[in-house]
Amino acid sequence: MSYEDYDDRPELPSAAGDPDAEKFEPNDDWLRNAPKELQIEAMRQWFYARYQDPANDTPYNGREGGYLFIHGGPYDPDEEIQERFSDVVEFDVMEELISDLASEHGDQWAPVDHDQDYSEWEYEEALSQIEDDGSPISVLTQKLGRVEEILTAPAPDHIKQMITQLVHGAAIAALEAYLLEVTVWRALNNDGSLRSFVENNTDPKLGGATFKLSEIHQKMDGLKKQVFAYLQTYVWHRLDDVKTVFENSFKIKFPNVLELRGDILVRHDIVHRGGKNKAGDLVAVTPEDVREVTERIKIFAKALEAEFEEKNERALQ
Template sequence: MEIDITFSCQCGAFVDETITCDGPDVDPENDPASLRDYWETISCEGCGKDYDTHIVCTLSDTNIFVPNVVDLNFDVHKLFEQEDVVSEIESTRQLDVYRKVSTDVISLLRHPHPAEVQATLNNMLFAQVVTATEAYLSSSFISTVVNDDALIRRLVETDPELAKRQFSLREIFTQWEDLKRLVARYLRDLIFHDLKKVKPMYLFVLDIDFGDVAWLFKAIIVRHDCVHRNGFDKDGNQQKIESGAIIELVKQCTHLVAEIEEQLIARRET
């Protein structure tokens, strides 16, 4: 399963981390309650403090415990199913999907709406633009890498988490036959909704530099408030998202997507 964890550090910084774990023990012979727990370390980028995070999973519930933090929130997502992974490998429509979403957002902004619903609508549209961009970045990276043996090797050599995974001699042959699905599943579980990991992966594996995307990191934080706090930040202040700001975000995201797409096309044609 994939768990999005957010909280405020003692230094005042906002921490947003995604953790992947295997979830509860599905074999009742091991534990009738199917309980399984995990320990992860989450670091605050503001002050560098490490937080020991305790994850407790059962078939009916998942709980997260992080001591000495403020405003702890978490969302649990099931890992992508096998058919989703196969679709990710074979997909060639990432750009079309992004274009459709961004076009729909602009159309909705231009459509007249009652003033009293505009703030709620803008929250949803802002979040949709960020999500569509993240989905493009994630899916394009996965489909490009897993269909190129040289890129899979570069990924393994440059990604510390994937490189340290161990297999028995018997498992090596099984995993080799299913290598594309293994890598695609790992990438989906790891980088979806986590731009901090996507940006360096594009650079180290595909030689694609996003440049300065501080605006996108900021938009991701605002998106979090739109989705999880109904448009309010952790201090209770409402995010006032104007239609013009959404249009500008669409322009910035579209420019980033176009630059990446151009380089991916050039790679395929070489």
């Protein structure tokens, strides 16, 4: 069960604690004697109030193949749940919730609350790394090439199956990194592209934000860094949301992503459900499946680059 499945979860009574508090804190006296399902729900709400999937709000380093927990963490549900509730709830009850949380996002969660202000050094360093690597599509092509090379490496059958699942995830991670880098590449390219990106972005965190007239110079001075910080925390595997950003902010047509959405769901099952789907069935991925995924990503990226080129040509006419 995940926090998206809220309707399937039991409702806590008022004695459980204040549901409107900034961070839900269960009443321990109530919790000790509550039914098992309500104990689990109370601990779950406590955990969700403090920790989240790192994909929601944590920068991802595609070259290193992992999240950059710059806001703290990663946090392991096993450690956090036991540290808070071991004196109140029986271990087997905690263990059931811990297993559930681990099946959602593993043992590396990010904090919900943090300061999103990037230092000037972090901002400049990250931009220079993107520039040094070359164009985003060339970096993507290199990563996908390495994925395909790994598929041909000799290994025993049981190891080969695991490798195939891992490189499937690596292909999707390469797509996410590409979407981030191509957005940074295009949005921060010059003052004109930056202005267009911000003016046409409807997200309240960026284009829809409001501020006092007296703050306008301060906001303008830090605008590039603000946009960069916004992009670092964007959830790039939610392709429908990404489509909206690209079409609104860049005024281009986003390529078809129907099949890629299915590939992302497979990757979610591999990474967050231990290689099984919601029904508990093993997710079977073959080397040919992965090659098809890499090919779809290449076709998508070429189509996206073509949209940008066509836009540039229209601007010159």
